[in-house]
Amino acid sequence: MTAPDLLERILARVDALRPVSGFPVVDEIRAEADRIAAAHPDRVTRTTIGASRLGEEIVDYAVGEGPSIVIVGGVHPNEPIGFHTALALLRDLAEERGPAAELGGRWHIVPCIDPDGARLNESWFADPGDRIGYARGFYRPAPVEQVEWSFPLDHRGIVFDDPMPETRALMGLMDETEPALIVGLHNGELGGVYYYATPDLVGAIDALHAIPAHLGLPLDRGEPEFAGSEPLAEAVFPELTSIDMIDALEEMGIDPTPHVVSGGTGDYGRLFGASAFVAELPYWSHPASDDTSGSGRSYREVLLRRAEELDELGAVLLRALERAEPHLAIDSPLRRGATAFAHMMAGSGDEARQRAAAPESDREATVAEAFSNEDHPRMFRLRFGTMLARTLRAEVVAGTAAPAVRLALADLETHLEAWYREADAHQETLEVLPIEKLVGVQLGTVLAAADAALALRAPGAPG
Numbered sequence: 336m337t338a339p340d341l342l343e344r345i346l347a348r349v350d351a352l353r354p355v356s357g358f359p360v361v362d363e364i365r366a367e368a369d370r371i372a373a374a375h376p377d378r379v380t381r382t383t384i385g386a387s388r389l390g391e392e393i394v395d396y397a398v399g400e401g402p403s404i405v406i407v408g409g410v411h412p413n414e415p416i417g418f419h420t421a422l423a424l425l426r427d428l429a430e431e432r433g434p435a436a437e438l439g440g441r442w443h444i445v446p447c448i449d450p451d452g453a454r455l456n457e458s459w460f461a462d463p464g465d466r467i468g469y470a471r472g473f474y475r476p477a478p479v480e481q482v483e484w485s486f487p488l489d490h491r492g493i494v495f496d497d498p499m500p501e502t503r504a505l506m507g508l509m510d511e512t513e514p515a516l517i518v519g520l521h522n523g524e525l526g527g528v529y530y531y532a533t534p535d536l537v538g539a540i541d542a543l544h545a546i547p548a549h550l551g552l553p554l555d556r557g558e559p560e561f562a563g564s565e566p567l568a569e570a571v572f573p574e575l576t577s578i579d580m581i582d583a584l585e586e587m588g589i590d591p592t593p594h595v596v597s598g599g600t601g602d603y604g605r606l607f608g609a610s611a612f613v614a615e616l617p618y619w620s621h622p623a624s625d626d627t628s629g630s631g632r633s634y635r636e637v638l639l640r641r642a643e644e645l646d647e648l649g650a651v652l653l654r655a656l657e658r659a660e661p662h663l664a665i666d667s668p669l670r671r672g673a674t675a676f677a678h679m680m681a682g683s684g685d686e687a688r689q690r691a692a693a694p695e696s697d698r699e700a701t702v703a704e705a706f707s708n709e710d711h712p713r714m715f716r717l718r719f720g721t722m723l724a725r726t727l728r729a730e731v732v733a734g735t736a737a738p739a740v741r742l743a744l745a746d747l748e749t750h751l752e753a754w755y756r757e758a759d760a761h762q763e764t765l766e767v768l769p770i771e772k773l774v775g776v777q778l779g780t781v782l783a784a785a786d787a788a789l790a791l792r793a794p795g796a797p798g
């Protein structure tokens with residue numbers, strides 16, 4: 336358990352975070368981290384650990400002594416809450432203030448591991464409260480181009496051995512530091528707070544519940560992202576690794592090959608016996624997100640409706656893609672992402688349908704479950720519909736769009752406008768959460784997880 340006096344100091348630290356209105360862009364992240372390092376040359380070691388595919392420097396800022404704690408920001412470049420968290424941690428450690436500096440450990444902070452991907456999202460960073468503006472500027476890399484999900488893998492016939500430069504930079508850092516704890520700074524989108532952790536961090540669970548409660552943020556009580564995992568505690572799920580997901584999917588009788596293509600940070604971290612922690616935080620909450628009362632709807636029907644909506648989305652995306660693809664002239668990360676997600680959506684109803692068929696789905700859905708199953712397809716429509724439209728529009732802008740591309744785009748835009756209208760009508764039921772509170776939950780829970788991970792490695796700790 337997190338010691339009560341440490342928890343007090345963590346809560347005091349997160350309460351002191353100043354209000355912020357948006358997220359820093361890549362140049363601002365770099366400038367601020369470099370400014371902190373330059374102001375504390377005796378404490379902060381700045382090391383270039385690699386370069387992005389477009390040639391941007393990837394930097395590790397290391398502070399402190401002891402077992403290594405690796406903190407990685409922007410692992411999904413559409414998830415910028417961690418940019419603030421990484422900078423706040425670096426500032427605290429450099430200035431020797433707050434609980435971070437007391438915990439010990441050598442902290443390696445990589446504020447932005449995927450600068451190329453972050454730049455493709457920057458258009459919405461100034462106003463993340465607007466879900467439509469966010470959707471219009473949204474970019475998420477194809478799975479094999481996601482830093483945390485492009486590690487080597489060789490399990491049950493699924494083989495991947497082509498990590499991109501950003502992932503190789505992180506592998507190099509992990510090889511060199513053999514981390515006690517690795518933290519990817521992720522965030523979700525809508526709902527409540529939830530976590531992934533290796534089971535050895537069980538000592539931090541009280542703090543993982545206390546910190547969002549203190550800041551007034553709900554836990555997420557809806558559908559887990561990956562249905563194959565039993566939670567360690569409320570809203571705390573076991574770390575996701577590709578190996579575990581492949582095994583679980585096969586056990587459910589689902590072919591894992593379209594879902595899992597490469598290894599995760601967790602798979603690689605296991606080589607070092609690293610603990611792992613992720614805090615997932617939303618930009619918006621909804622009163623249904625933590626409502627465990629009965630919805631009056633059958634859980635089975637909720638799942639079947641989700642499957643139908645995902646099928647419909649997959650069909651719209653694939654139709655546009657198949658029409659346009661033979662004529663596309665520009666290869667880009669957006670195109671690779673949009674293509675991968677269109678195919679992924681087309682098969683993604685199966686998992687919900689499979690679960691609907693199980694006897695244990697013959698029960699009433701909670702309000703939270705009904706809501707998250709309804710909102711996931713909405714989120715995917717906004718995200719992946721827009722990414723495909725951006726891909727096709729890029730051809731129009733560049734003067735390379737054949738008539739088939741323009742037709743595919745016009746058809747897709749019709750759907751997209753309807754999806755935006757639907758999401759817009761829904762927006763007023765959402766509460767936009769103050770960013771500093773989201774950063775507070777991430778910063779506070781990372782400190783609690785670090786405390787638990789360091790306690791396991793302390794001399795004399797039970798082995």
Ligand SMILES: [Zn+2]
Nearest residue numbers: 411414521522
């Ligand atoms: Zn993520």
